[in-house]
Every structure is written in structure tokens, then in C-alpha cells.
Amino acid sequence: MAFKHDLPSPKITFFGVESIDNAEVNFLDLNMGVDDKHNFFKTYDLVHCAQVFEHIFDIKNALINLITLCKSNGLISISVPASCRAHGSPEYFSAGYEPAAIANLARIFGMSVELQVKFGSPRSYLYEHMIRRWPDKKEYENPILRMTAGRKGKTRSVLRWLKYLPGRFAAQMVSGVILDNSEFATQTLVILRKPGKFDVHLDVNNLNRKSSL
């Protein structure tokens, strides 16, 4: 469980969507407007949004919130599946995003795009859609032999290994070389820069631009 005081330094502030019992958890729902109620009294040099957009139903609003939280000349990075299976809590809304979908939307809001890329491999695609597992680095590199030690004992680990063995054989047979803009891409990464002179007024309650660049 991530609490403010668990982080190694105040340099990083950690926010998420999932609401859990402990009130000390930083809560941020990008679908909603960012305001004082959420204790956002500051802006940041880098806003990194990690694997959140597939759980957001209003990415336009989400992007405006991220821009609001970023300093002028600061960076916003958005990592999101390019292609993914339906997966759990918080609510799942999208099977993934092309980099251009996010980058083009960001340009409308006056952001400059530093990087837009998707990447993956036949193996990552197979893991995502057929085996339905997110392998660790060692399993990804060696799907058949790697057995992840489970917290529930060795027998359980062996059973899990056997359960996924056919899929692992298939994964071993296909290329694991990760290529940019591959048709098998499973991850998208977009890095945006907020201009120093940012003269577009973005209002979460009125998503139209109030002025033109």
C-alpha cells in the first residue's frame, strides 16, 4: 500500500485512482477536475501517468488535468497499453491507445510532443492476449524455464507453472525482440512538453479552448 510517507523523498508525489480504506492514500481521479479538494497546491516538473488511461473514460479531461498539474516547460509522460486485455480494478474502459491518438489530442491543447512511440514483440502480444499474464523480465526472456516463486509455497508455484506451460511453449517459439512501432506493440509511450508561454486556458468544466494559439 502506498502512502505519502512511504516514498523515499518528498521529491515524488504518488497519486492513484483506486480508493482504499486508509485516508492517507493520495486520491486522484483524472476523470474529475483537479481542484483544492484534492490538495493540489503545486505543479510538478514531471507528471508521469503510468498505465492509467485504459481505466479512464474521459481522456480529454484527463489530459487537461495532467496539463494543469505540470509546470511550464515541464514534461508530461503517459505510458499506456497499445493493446491489452480487459483487466481489473479500477474500472477498465479501453483496449489500448495508439500514440498518435494521445499526441494529436495533446497538440490541440498546445503541448509539444517530444516522443510518441509504441513498442512490443510477438512474444509480448502473445503474453498479453493468449497467455494472459504479465511476465517478469526473466520469464519474458526465458518463458519455459522461468518459474516464479510464489508466496504460497513451491507446490503452488509448480502448479502455476504447469497451468501456463502450453502458452509458455508458444511464447518461446516466437520472437521476443522488442521493436518500435511493431504491429505487435503492446505499450504506448507519449512524452509531452508544456510550453513556457502557455496561453491556452483549459477549463475542466468547459472543455473547449478559450483562446487560440
Place this chain on the structure above:
Amino acid sequence: MRRIAAERLQEFLLKDGTILLNVAAVGSSLNDPEIQWLLSMIYPPQK
């Protein structure tokens, strides 16, 4: 794949900048490889 995303972000990390990490599931995301990798880049292990 998530770790790769963090690696690609490395060149854009600022030395003394403030960072907001927005994640989906607060309860579990600290264990996500992307976040772990990112934290290890920002706070390299002490030798």
C-alpha cells in the same frame, strides 16, 4: 514492457525536479515493474 517504458523515460528525467506519479491502483502499483524501475532510476541503490 512496462519496464521498457520507464527506461525510455530515463533520458527525460530531471536531476532535481519534482515528480508526480499518477498510477491506476494505489494499493498495488508500487510493485509494478514500471514504477519500480522508475524509482530505481531516480534513487539509484547506494553502493
